Amino acid sequence: MKPELLAALNAERAARRACVVVTRLADGSQRLVREDELVREPMARDTLAAPLAEALRTGRSAAIEHEGEKLFLNVHAPPVKLVATGAVHISQAMQPMARELGLDMVVIDPRGAFATPERFPSVTLLAEWPDEALARMPLDRYTAFVALTHDPKIDDPALHAALRSACFYVGALGSRKTHAKRRERLAASGFAEADIDRIRAPIGLNIGAVSPAEIALSILGEIVAALRAERVAAKAALVP
Amino acid sequence: MLTTDSDILRAAEAWVREGRGVALATVTETWGSAPRPVGSHLVIDDEGNFLGSVSGGCVEGAVVSEAAEVIADGKPRMMEFGVADETAWQVGLSCGGRIAVYVERIG
Numbered sequence: 001m002k003p004e005l006l007a008a009l010n011a012e013r014a015a016r017r018a019c020v021v022v023t024r025l026a027d028g029s030q031r032l033v034r035e036d037e038l039v040r041e042p043m044a045r046d047t048l049a050a051p052l053a054e055a056l057r058t059g060r061s062a063a064i065e066h067e068g069e070k071l072f073l074n075v076h077a078p079p080v081k082l083v084a085t086g087a088v089h090i091s092q093a094m095q096p097m098a099r100e101l102g103l104d105m106v107v108i109d110p111r112g113a114f115a116t117p118e119r120f121p122s123v124t125l126l127a128e129w130p131d132e133a134l135a136r137m138p139l140d141r142y143t144a145f146v147a148l149t150h151d152p153k154i155d156d157p158a159l160h161a162a163l164r165s166a167c168f169y170v171g172a173l174g175s176r177k178t179h180a181k182r183r184e185r186l187a188a189s190g191f192a193e194a195d196i197d198r199i200r201a202p203i204g205l206n207i208g209a210v211s212p213a214e215i216a217l218s219i220l221g222e223i224v225a226a227l228r229a230e231r232v233a234a235k236a237a238l239v240p
Numbered sequence: 241m242l243t244t245d246s247d248i249l250r251a252a253e254a255w256v257r258e259g260r261g262v263a264l265a266t267v268t269e270t271w272g273s274a275p276r277p278v279g280s281h282l283v284i285d286d287e288g289n290f291l292g293s294v295s296g297g298c299v300e301g302a303v304v305s306e307a308a309e310v311i312a313d314g315k316p317r318m319m320e321f322g323v324a325d326e327t328a329w330q331v332g333l334s335c336g337g338r339i340a341v342y343v344e345r346i347g
Contacts (some may be wrong), residue, residue, distance in 0.1 A: 001264055001344055001345075001346045002346075002347070003253070003256050003346060003347055004347060006252060006256070007253055009249060010249055010253050013249070020335075023344075025268070025318065025342065028316040028344055041297070060278070060279075061278045061279030063268045063269050063278075063279075063340075070341065071305060072266070072268045074266060074279045075279060076278055112298050213275065
């Protein structure tokens, strides 16, 4: 691999843009293809565009046969990010679990008494209002968002941003009753039913979670299931 | 994939900039139960320091020693490990899977 290609690859990763390193295994020659190049000329006309698009869609790296050549497609999708509003007990319990799962966690809470580095040593902590934080750090499709404060003043603006984004998971803490009211508020703000349906509520897998750590586990389980939806579907299809 | 290889690749870039000889090993294929997914990286320098993993730790030693030759001659190699292969037993890929690892020089 040429140092210039490695530097370009690391730059794409730092910018949270998906790309593929294509290696011709016969001679080791390589090129970097960025996701946005696939829809542009000349890449759009390339016969490799379809297998590259498929690899990016599934996020799976693979060795393929292409026009009589063996190629290795190494997909570099951005690291998955977990953004939570609420520097609360559940997000505290999530910290070590998210780290083990390889999730980059960001906690947003304007309440300075909650959002302290002592309580959140291993996340990116933003002690500000979510609409300000999320304007600077937009949510993308490699991001899961969870609203955990129980306070509409904090959670709602963040949910607005999440529903306007392509993030792959949106969850909000609260009972069915709380969520029904939340749905009303979101509808009043102009969100369509289908958009509001993206919100997982009650949040998390139904494992009867009681403690903050158990709730954190149930939410992270649901996030992993959303991230791996394709694998879940493929396995389900194999069951006779 | 859930675990990111970004730190490994960043380290590789830094090592090259420091003037070290560096090789990059990548899992290109797996069959059966393989401990690390396709695309996983191991980066090795000319003193045998390494970061990352291409298996559960069972074939890293063999990859690291092959990497020294790749750094020396610049020719990429494909290495295969599996239970069907007698040498694989020696390096101990005993999980029942097989993996192919591509080793190339950076630079």
